[in-house]
Amino acid sequence: MQTREGVKIVRDGPVSFVRRELSMSPTRQRLWQDHLGTTILPVTRTFADTSVAPQSHLSVPDVWGQAGPLIVDIGVGHGESxxxxxxxxxxxxxxxxxxxxxxxxxxxxxxxxxxxTNVRMVEANAPEVLDHMLPAGSAQEIWIFFSDPWQKNRYHKRRLIQPKFLDQVARALTPGGVLRLATDWSNYAAQMREVADAHPAFENLHPGRLAGPDSPLTLARLHGTDDDTPQPLEEALDDVGGWAPRFETRPVTSFEAKAQRAGRYIFDLTYRKIS
Ligand SMILES: C[S@@+](CC[C@H](N)C(=O)[O-])C[C@H]1O[C@@H](n2cnc3c(N)ncnc32)[C@H](O)[C@@H]1O
Incomplete structure (x- = not known):
């Protein structure tokens, strides 16, 4: 919805997050205040405290002070990656x-x-960061690791990886830029692959890899790791594949460790923006 001045006052659809507890120790609060406006980028808000006003464009050389490639890590949790x-x-x-x-x-x-000295942070809703802060074609890589799975069917609309979001990712990436995804939920992994494989701006860098009985999707379905009923092989079989090798820079975060303890498989996907 827009006011007469054209400023958005509500979001168009559901967001992919629920805001959690904001409390921090006094030391962390001081640290936050000391770096607000520098390492923590200043954001002009519109209607919500995680929103980003239009025309909030970043200049990479000005903000980072060096002209290297830009890597955007979305939904960083505690920032391990x-x-x-x-x-x-x-x-x-x-x-x-x-x-x-x-x-x-x-x-x-x-x-x-x-x-x-090469890290900046923004406390904001990722789709708005992509639309309003990042100039078109500015990012070399976009990482989205263990995006909230929103497991129940009625909440799937809250999942971040949807066609519209990939339009926003594609706009922000430079031609030839790379999108890296990882998840531990097989049902979300299948959705990510389906949406990204179908998107005209992206190509899977590992087409067909691990198709068949060795696919983590086959194994997850066979073992019912999404808290589902295990499926027989003929129903579980993933004959598409396309799973990437583990991205070597990606550390085992607390979220991944929890998934491993629960016996879930890890799915990596890597796409290149077609120039
Ligand atoms: C499951 S955690 C994964 C954290 C981390 N990437 C990892 O691999 O351990 C997902 C994170 O994404 C954040 N998140 C979800 N939707 C977001 C959005 N629209 N914009 C920014 N962050 C978001 C959540 O707050 C949460 O911290």
Missing amino acids: TFAGAVQHPQANFLAVEVYRPGLAKLLDRVVTDGL
Whole structure:
């Protein structure tokens, strides 16, 4: 919905998150305040405290102070993947996007303690960051690891990986840029693959890989790891494949460790934006 001045006052659809507890220790709060406006990017809001006003464009060289590739990590949780990437690739510029402030504060703590200069963070709704902060074609890579699965059918509309969101990702990526996805929920993995394989802007970098009985999707269905009833092989068989090898920079985060303990399979997908 828009006001007469053209400023949006509500979102068009459901968001992919529920805002959690915002409380932080006094030390973390001070750290947050000290870096607000620098490492924590300032955001002009419109209607909600996770919104991003239109025309909030970032200039990568101005914000990071170096002209390296931009890597955007979406829904970083406690920031383990951003931190690992930033340590391994000091020439690259990292943007951590998250609505959960204590998670970003934890990442900030590690960034400051280790003296990393290539990480910036934004506390905001990812689709709005893609639309309003990132110039078209500005990102070399976009990472979305263990996006909230919204397991129940009636909540699938809240899942981040949908055709419209991939339009937003495609706009932000440079031609040849890479989208990396990972999840531990087989049903969401199948949706991610279906939506991204069908999207005209993307090509799967590992078409057909692990199709058949070795597919993690086949195995997950056989074992009923989404808390589903195990399926017989003829129904479980994934004859499409396309699963990527584990992205080597991706650390085992607390979310992944929990999934492993629960016996769920891990699905990686990698797509390139077709130029
Ligand atoms: C399951 S956690 C995964 C965290 C991390 N990527 C990992 O691999 O451990 C998903 C995170 O995505 C965040 N998130 C969900 N929807 C978001 C959105 N629209 N914009 C920004 N962050 C979002 C949630 O707050 C949550 O911290």
